[in-house]
Amino acid sequence: MLASGDTISVNVDIDAIRFYYGIHGLTNCTSPESDPVWNFGVPRFLKLFAELGMSATFFVVASDLVSMSDGGAVQDLTEVKRRRQLVRSMVAQGHEVASHSFGHSYALSRKSFQDINADLQRAVDILYEVTGVPIIGFRAPGYNLSPSLIDAIEKSGAIYSSSRLPSPPYFVAKWLVMLKGALIGQPSRSIIGEIASPFLSRRPYRHREGLLELPMSVIPLLRLPAIGTFFTLYGDRGIDWLLPHLKQENWLNLEFHAIDLVDRSDAGVTQNLVSRQPDLSTSMTQKQSLFTNWLLELAQGRSNQTLKEVANNIDRSSYHLSKF
Numbered sequence: 001m002l003a004s005g006d007t008i009s010v011n012v013d014i015d016a017i018r019f020y021y022g023i024h025g026l027t028n029c030t031s032p033e034s035d036p037v038w039n040f041g042v043p044r045f046l047k048l049f050a051e052l053g054m055s056a057t058f059f060v061v062a063s064d065l066v067s068m069s070d071g072g073a074v075q076d077l078t079e080v081k082r083r084r085q086l087v088r089s090m091v092a093q094g095h096e097v098a099s100h101s102f103g104h105s106y107a108l109s110r111k112s113f114q115d116i117n118a119d120l121q122r123a124v125d126i127l128y129e130v131t132g133v134p135i136i137g138f139r140a141p142g143y144n145l146s147p148s149l150i151d152a153i154e155k156s157g158a159i160y161s162s163s164r165l166p167s168p169p170y171f172v173a174k175w176l177v178m179l180k181g182a183l184i185g186q187p188s189r190s191i192i193g194e195i196a197s198p199f200l201s202r203r204p205y206r207h208r209e210g211l212l213e214l215p216m217s218v219i220p221l222l223r224l225p226a227i228g229t230f231f232t233l234y235g236d237r238g239i240d241w242l243l244p245h246l247k248q249e250n251w252l253n254l255e256f257h258a259i260d261l262v263d264r265s266d267a268g269v270t271q272n273l274v275s276r277q278p279d280l281s282t283s284m285t286q287k288q289s290l291f292t293n294w295l296l297e298l299a300q301g302r303s304n305q306t307l308k309e310v311a312n313n314i315d316r317s318s319y320h321l322s323k324f
């Protein structure tokens, strides 16, 4: 049963196309300027949320907003300006911009506190410079946290992390893909991470260090992932069989990736990536219609809040949170 205060939060990780080539151990032939994630995925999500009247949280990798000459990921200054404008338009449309780190290193959680701190501080400085709004949310690359990373997140001024996907089936699938890549000599740049994290709480909690964690939703049935890429893979059957289970959840925090609204017909998507990333074969319009169905159905009877709003409300209330 839904309670009157139940919310739905939606968020989008803007992981540039180069990270997908990296995960699959492939050589990236796409220039930063022709990145389909930034060129197509991000504007399509903004349009989808405008049509649905929803506010979301965008987790931005700050090096995507910085030129290579300044240590960032983008060669062309015009492209830097264009992306910064796009990020500003998120805030103007009522969305939250949060940090997905500066460099999006999958091994960030294993680095020294000093290195992590430098990465996170740089990210919030850039995102603040671009948006003019203090950045108070963080999502770890690859869903991996560590005590040093949690300390650095708090030190960067964040009041929440939304980094945990408590889904054992997701991690088993990920580890199998990594194992397959290693066996055929194309090792993934992703890392195994914390073995226990898939089994942790599905509801908000505080880390031992005090930082608020807003986990991503999973479907109660087997804790299947309730994230955009899987909505695509579940297809129409997901709407019939899985959505009713997810609808029962009081806590809803749905994660998408900007690549979820990119397909094989978009410039910058190569055949070898499509063969590794099967959701790219589903057309953008079909994915758009699936996402619309999931979101409209799940939003019924709930208030739509950005993660920042959720975190502020939890902080103000006497909401009892367990510690893990």
Ligand SMILES: [Zn+2]
Residues within 6 Å of the ligand: 013, 014, 015, 100, 104, 140, 141, 142
């Ligand atoms: Zn990411």
